[in-house]
Amino acid sequence: MYRKIIKRSLSNMRDSYLIYILACSFAIGIYGILLSIGDSPSVYIALHWWDSFIYDITNIMSSLFAFFAFIYMIYVGGFFVKQQRNEFLTFEKLGMQRWVIITISFFQTAIVQAVAWLIGLMLMLVFQKFMGMLLFYLMQVHFNFGMYLSWDDLWLIFQVFLISTLILSVINAIKTMRILQKKQRRTIVKTRWWLRIPAGLFGVVLLLSAQVATLYLFKDMRTISYSSRPLMEVAYIMVADIFGTYLVYYGFLPTILNVMEKMRSVSYSGINLFSFKYMKERLFQNISILWFVTELSALALALLTFCYFGYQAVHQNYNSAYPFELAANKDTVKVIGGELKKSDAKVKGSYKTDVKINLVSYYSKSSQSYIRQPMTFMSYSDYKSLPKRMRKYNPKINGHEFLKIDYNSSIMYHNDSKEHDIEVKDAPMIQTAKQGHSFPYGSSMHFGPMMIVPNKYYKNMPSEVKDTFYGWDFKKGDRLSKQQLHKLGNYRDAYYMKVDFKSSLADSTIEVMKKEPNKYEAATYTQAGFLRQGNLKKQFRQGGGFYLFIVALFSIALLVALGSVLTLRILLRDDYQSTQLRTLQKIGVEESEIKGIIRRENTLTFLIPIVFALIQSFAAIAMFDFGRHISKNIVLIYAGYIILYGMFGVISFQVSWRGVKQKFKL
Amino acid sequence: MQIAVKNISKDFGRKRNAVHAIKDISLEVDHGEFLGIMGPSGAGKTTLLNMISTNERPDHGQIVIDGLDLTQLHDRDQAKYRRNKMGFIYQSFELLDSLNVKENVILPLALNRANKKLIEERFNYMMQLLNIEKLSDRAIDELSLGQRQIVAAARALINRPEILFADEPTGSLDSKSATILLNYIQMVNEKEKTTILMATHDAFTASYCSRVVFIKDGVIFSEIVNPGNRDKFFEQIINMQRTIGGGDYFNVSKNY
Ligand SMILES: Nc1ncnc2c1ncn2[C@@H]1O[C@H](COP(=O)(O)OP(=O)(O)O)[C@@H](O)[C@H]1O
Ligand SMILES: [Mg+2]
Numbered sequence: 001m002y003r004k005i006i007k008r009s010l011s012n013m014r015d016s017y018l019i020y021i022l023a024c025s026f027a028i029g030i031y032g033i034l035l036s037i038g039d040s041p042s043v044y045i046a047l048h049w050w051d052s053f054i055y056d057i058t059n060i061m062s063s064l065f066a067f068f069a070f071i072y073m074i075y076v077g078g079f080f081v082k083q084q085r086n087e088f089l090t091f092e093k094l095g096m097q098r099w100v101i102i103t104i105s106f107f108q109t110a111i112v113q114a115v116a117w118l119i120g121l122m123l124m125l126v127f128q129k130f131m132g133m134l135l136f137y138l139m140q141v142h143f144n145f146g147m148y149l150s151w152d153d154l155w156l157i158f159q160v161f162l163i164s165t166l167i168l169s170v171i172n173a174i175k176t177m178r179i180l181q182k183k184q185r186r187t188i189v190k191t192r193w194w195l196r197i198p199a200g201l202f203g204v205v206l207l208l209s210a211q212v213a214t215l216y217l218f219k220d221m222r223t224i225s226y227s228s229r230p231l232m233e234v235a236y237i238m239v240a241d242i243f244g245t246y247l248v249y250y251g252f253l254p255t256i257l258n259v260m261e262k263m264r265s266v267s268y269s270g271i272n273l274f275s276f277k278y279m280k281e282r283l284f285q286n287i288s289i290l291w292f293v294t295e296l297s298a299l300a301l302a303l304l305t306f307c308y309f310g311y312q313a314v315h316q317n318y319n320s321a322y323p324f325e326l327a328a329n330k331d332t333v334k335v336i337g338g339e340l341k342k343s344d345a346k347v348k349g350s351y352k353t354d355v356k357i358n359l360v361s362y363y364s365k366s367s368q369s370y371i372r373q374p375m376t377f378m379s380y381s382d383y384k385s386l387p388k389r390m391r392k393y394n395p396k397i398n399g400h401e402f403l404k405i406d407y408n409s410s411i412m413y414h415n416d417s418k419e420h421d422i423e424v425k426d427a428p429m430i431q432t433a434k435q436g437h438s439f440p441y442g443s444s445m446h447f448g449p450m451m452i453v454p455n456k457y458y459k460n461m462p463s464e465v466k467d468t469f470y471g472w473d474f475k476k477g478d479r480l481s482k483q484q485l486h487k488l489g490n491y492r493d494a495y496y497m498k499v500d501f502k503s504s505l506a507d508s509t510i511e512v513m514k515k516e517p518n519k520y521e522a523a524t525y526t527q528a529g530f531l532r533q534g535n536l537k538k539q540f541r542q543g544g545g546f547y548l549f550i551v552a553l554f555s556i557a558l559l560v561a562l563g564s565v566l567t568l569r570i571l572l573r574d575d576y577q578s579t580q581l582r583t584l585q586k587i588g589v590e591e592s593e594i595k596g597i598i599r600r601e602n603t604l605t606f607l608i609p610i611v612f613a614l615i616q617s618f619a620a621i622a623m624f625d626f627g628r629h630i631s632k633n634i635v636l637i638y639a640g641y642i643i644l645y646g647m648f649g650v651i652s653f654q655v656s657w658r659g660v661k662q663k664f665k666l
Numbered sequence: 667m668q669i670a671v672k673n674i675s676k677d678f679g680r681k682r683n684a685v686h687a688i689k690d691i692s693l694e695v696d697h698g699e700f701l702g703i704m705g706p707s708g709a710g711k712t713t714l715l716n717m718i719s720t721n722e723r724p725d726h727g728q729i730v731i732d733g734l735d736l737t738q739l740h741d742r743d744q745a746k747y748r749r750n751k752m753g754f755i756y757q758s759f760e761l762l763d764s765l766n767v768k769e770n771v772i773l774p775l776a777l778n779r780a781n782k783k784l785i786e787e788r789f790n791y792m793m794q795l796l797n798i799e800k801l802s803d804r805a806i807d808e809l810s811l812g813q814r815q816i817v818a819a820a821r822a823l824i825n826r827p828e829i830l831f832a833d834e835p836t837g838s839l840d841s842k843s844a845t846i847l848l849n850y851i852q853m854v855n856e857k858e859k860t861t862i863l864m865a866t867h868d869a870f871t872a873s874y875c876s877r878v879v880f881i882k883d884g885v886i887f888s889e890i891v892n893p894g895n896r897d898k899f900f901e902q903i904i905n906m907q908r909t910i911g912g913g914d915y916f917n918v919s920k921n922y
Contacts (some may be wrong), residue, residue: 268785273776277764349737576763583760588749590742591778 005091009084013653016083016571020076021116023564027069028120030557032157033131034062036124036149045141046136047542054546061550065557066566068163072561076568077109077168081175083572088179098180105176106169113165125149138545140538193255200541202249207246210237211615217622226366234623241298246291253283253608271589275597279579282601289569290609293562297613297645300558302620304637308552309624311544317408318395318540320438322533323350323390324471326478327441331494332529333470339484346475353382353440356463357497360451361505362422372501374465374510374525376422376450378440379458386440386472392658394436402433403452407443422451425505427461441469447497447525465497466511467527478532484531492531559641562647566605570656578663585664598657608651610642668861669695669718669829675728675884680758687713688724689884700855702875703865705902706910710884711865712833718735718863719752719831720744731829749778753822753830753860759814761806768802770787771820771867778825792820795857796850812841812843816850825852831855832864836871848874873900882910 023337037043038058047054082107125147132145154584217233224230261267261276281292313546328336340347361372362485381401383391404419422430429450439446451460472478480488498511517524581594621634669699671693678685687710695701703711716722718729720736729736731751736744753774754760761770773790774787793799796816801809815835832851836844852874855862864875872878873878873896879889887910892899 268772268776268782269779270777273769273773274762274765281764322715580764583762586756586760587754587774588745588752590745591750593777 006111007102009087010111013080013083013572013658016080016568017112019564019567019571020080021119021657023076024069024073024113024116025118025120025123026560027072027557028067028117029123029127030553031062031066031069031160031377032124032153033119033128034058034065034553035153035156036128037132038062038147039150040132040145041401042132042143042146042148046145047139050542051442057546061554065253065554068159068561069557072173072565073113073164073168076529076565076626077172078175079568079572080108080112081172081179086403086575087181088176092180094325098177101180102173102176106173109169112280113161113168117165135546135549138549140545141542148431159481175321179573180352189231193258193570196255197253200255203244203247203249203251206240207248207615210240210244210619213237213240214619214622217497217619221623227411230623234619237616237619241619244296245294245612245616246288248612249287249291249294249608253287254280257283262374271584271593271597274580274584278577279601279604281453282577283604286569286605289565290605293566294538294609294612295614296329297469297609300555300562300619301613301638301641302553302631303351304555304641305617305620305624305634307547308634308637311547315544316438318536319389321443322531322536323387323438323440323442323535324426324531324536325474326472327445327526327531328470329445329494330468330470331528332491333468335491336530339480339488340472340478343479343481343484345399345477345479347472348475349387349473351386351471352466353469354384355467355469356458357465357467357510358427358461358463359425359499359505359508359510360422362419363639364419365417372505372508374497375448376446376454377458377461377463378450378466379454381455381533383440383452386471390438390440393438395434397452398517400454400456402430403436404435405439405450405452407449408437413427423505424461425464425508427457441471442531444531445528447470447527465512480532488530494527497525497527499523555641556644558649559644563645563652566609567648567652567655570602570605570652571659578660581660582664591661594660595657598660599653602649602653602656606645606652608620610645614642667694668697668699669693669863669903671729671732672719672728672730674717674724674729676710676717676724686884688717690727691881691884691886692727692888693879695707695861698805698859700852700856700862701864702872702878703863704867704869704872704878704907705881705887706867707809709881711867711881715831715833715863715865716883719754720748724881734918735867749774750825751828752847753825755815755818755822755830755832755835759811759818759836759838761818763806765806766802767798767809768815770806770817771802771824774821774825775918778827778836785807788824789825792824795854796820812839815839815843815847819847819850819854823858823860827856827860829861829863832862832905834866834868835864836868837868840877841870844871869900869903873897878903880906880910902913 038055043054078353088101088105091104092098128149129147132147136143136145187509206323213233213236217230217237220227220230220233232432257276260272261280267276311601326336326340356377357374358377359372360375361370363369364371380397383403394403394405404422417435419433419435420431422433430453433451452585462628493516496513498513498517500509500511502508516526581597584594585591617638671691673690673692675686675690676688690716703714705711713722717724720729720739724737727737733795736747739747762773765773768789772785772789775788781789790799791801793802796819798813798816798820799811801817805818815838819835819907824831830851835851836847839847848871851862851864854860860878862875864871866872873892877889877891880887888897888906890902890906893902893906
């Protein structure tokens with residue numbers, strides 16, 4: 001008999017359970033995959049020089065993942081208990097003992113969890129290889145990922161299953177007990193307009209002010225290195241968005257529907273008479289969930305934005321540090337050229353550029369002090385003849401402009417203000433120079449800042465030191481052997497420049513020394529002899545791939561969680577609400593009209609959170625994309641998120657309508 | 667003659683489990699008639715009403731109303747026809763709890779997008795006719811069962827249907843409320859010339875009709891016309907029920 005009861009209630013809510021189980025087994029599958037990839041021998045062999053990094057990260061990530069999945073299960077599992085409220089109360093009226101009902105609820109949860117784990121583990125076994133291959137692909141490792149599951153992991157998974165299922169079942173049993181203890185029926189939400197309308201208005205004010213602050217943030221973000229303003233703005237935006245959204249939902253959503261309901265011309269036409277009331281009631285129930293989903297969506301979008309720009313920044317930093325696979329100067333070019341001939345490297349492109357080194361002095365605004373230092377000069381046309389990737393991250397200049405290239409104090413935030421009044425020894429003063437951070441030939445090839453100058457200026461200027469930079473690109477790396485690299489190690493420093501600063505720039509001089517001075521003096525600069533990407537390139541790519549893998553996994557999981565919460569909320573109508581829909585059908589409302597109500601409900605439920613989330617995540621873009629137009633890739637990432645989210649909306653509408661239609665046939 | 671039902675039949679389920687709910691029924695109803703359909707539980711009363719009101723399609727046969735063969739119409743046109751010409755009263759009232767009395771009653775007119783003035787006019791008239799003016803702003807769960815059924819009747823009648831279908835309208839009511847409701851229905855039948863088809867298993871309820879057909883196991887068993895005296899008609903119905911057997915006077919129906 002009890003078996004029958006459990007079976008029946010499971011099949012009654014099978015659409016909802018199906019979605020819940022799929023979402024859970026997805027999470028469980030991902031958990032298992034993360035866990036098992038971490039200590040898979042394939043990963044160990046293919047990525048050995050990452051050491052235990054991959055293992056550590058996947059382990060931490062899988063625990064984090066399990067934790068959030070567990071919270072999701074507790075939260076959503078509660079929906080089902082609530083849904084069965086009437087059923088449980090009826091059981092009690094029919095004379096069933098309390099502990100029996102509680103036991104039924106306990107086993108129902110346990111069965112559902114067990115099924116979810118079973119499917120999840122199957123998913124894990126089926127997709128482990130696929131995910132492993134995907135990881136290798138993203139990391140650009142050519143290696144076959146072998147399926148692997150250690151007994152330790154299996155045992156751990158089993159333990160997690162046992163404990164989590166036990167806890168969940170107990171929690172749901174307790175929830176059932178609470179339902180049986182306080183039996184009051186449908187609680188009618190008090191409207192309290194006098195509270196809702198001011199609250200809603202205040203919420204709108206908060207949201208608007210957050211948007212205004214976001215606009216300021218676009219402007220102020222570049223000052224982050226020396227001003228606390230942007231951080232305060234970010235903090236304000238977060239607080240204002242979170243509370244503002246809740247207040248708007250709480251105050252305005254029902255108010256708008258209420259006003260429309262009161263307008264006779266709207267509400268007396270067609271099904272509106274009913275649908276506004278129905279929608280209002282559903283919204284009342286779902287306000288906090290809508291809010292929750294909104295904020296989490298905004299968080300997901302913000303995370304994606306951070307990850308994207310973070311990756312961009314690291315990538316850019318790497319690119320400007322190593323624009324060529326191999327770079328040399330006039331002192332080392334011969335040796336390196338010789339070694340390259342010995343190795344069978346295939347040269348794809350080689351470049352060379354003459355530079356002049358001269359002394360400069362100027363007032364630096366960012367460090368707020370006078371600076372005197374040697375600077376490397378390059379002519380505009382030489383700069384333009386280098387591969388485009390060297391200039392990509394620098395501001396554009398024309399043949400008459402100056403560009404000063406300097407180190408970056410932070411990888412995320414650039415100080416792009418112009419530099420003024422730079423004195424150059426025995427050459428005209430440079431009035432204005434744009435600022436960039438991407439060095440041709442790589443930042444380590446330079447001891448100090450660099451200046452791109454108009455051709456004529458370059459030709460006419462004197463120099464303390466003359467040098468030539470060389471750069472090579474290869475097909476499949478430089479193929480230098482360990483021995484060769486060891487030999488090249490001796491040429492790491494090309495020469496040293498000892499600067500003798502006098503009170504006037506014209507009297508100051510640079511002395512070039514081949515040997516490193518014994519005593520390190522403040523005014524000694526080193527010119528590097530060569531620069532090599534080597535393994536770094538590979539490592540960089542692999543790190544990027546791994547990062548992408550984890551970020552994608554987490555954002556998809558978050559999306560699945562949010563989407564399924566909304567879908568389940570829509571599916572799990574009170575008996576009372578689905579009876580009303582059925583009544584409508586009985587009194588001659590066409591099916592298409594009822595479908596319209598459900599579609600409207602569905603659209604509202606999905607549209608409201610994403611719209612508010614998008615408005616809020618604008619602030620996240622502001623933190624990184626300041627000054628420039630919104631980048632195409634970020635728009636693509638957002639569009640992808642919205643499309644996946646929209647798919648959940650469509651599926652949820654289909655399932656919801658199917659469920660209602662089934663009830664009609666009863 | 668307004669409604670002509672010609673040799674309709676309907677099965678539920680398939681093959682071995684098939685239930686022959688209606689087996690070849692033919693029936694004619696005149697304009698303004700108050701027809702009762704009697705029979706024990708499971709006789710096929712609801713199924714018959716559903717088919718005449720185009721809520722279900724018969725497997726065979728025709729249903730002609732005012733010369734129009736409804737079985738030939740598409741679902742959409744059927745729904746339109748239903749909405750404009752028919753009203754329904756159910757045993758379980760089928761009122762919407764989230765709406766108040768007024769909103770429930772005017773719903774059919776609002777669905778047809780009638781203008782506001784007409785809605786108010788018809789509403790006031792209906793409330794006066796059924797004598798429930800003072801209920802108009804009440805919530806549904808504040809009403810007694812009898813009041814609910816009268817509100818349901820007001821909703822069924824508000825767009826002046828030509829035909830009113832009532833499936834066990836007194837099934838949930840105590841005898842006093844049932845009498846009040848039946849008096850109203852009879853009055854509407856006389857005043858508005860509405861054709862009424864009422865299914866019931868209760869002899870007292872059936873005695874308000876002008877004619878009663880008896881069905882059993884999906885076929886028409888016999889019919890009695892009201893001789894003009896309700897007590898005598900009631901006796902005749904009881905006798906007929908005894909003849910049919912199975913459906914007894916005190917039976918409590920559980921079908922709705
Ligand atoms: N949707 C259905 N599916 C299967 N059988 C049905 C369905 N509706 C009615 N029946 C069967 O058809 C017969 C007639 O039912 P019904 O018209 O509801 O009887 P009544 O209203 O006279 O009590 C019954 O045997 C019933 O079980
Ligand atoms: Mg019936």
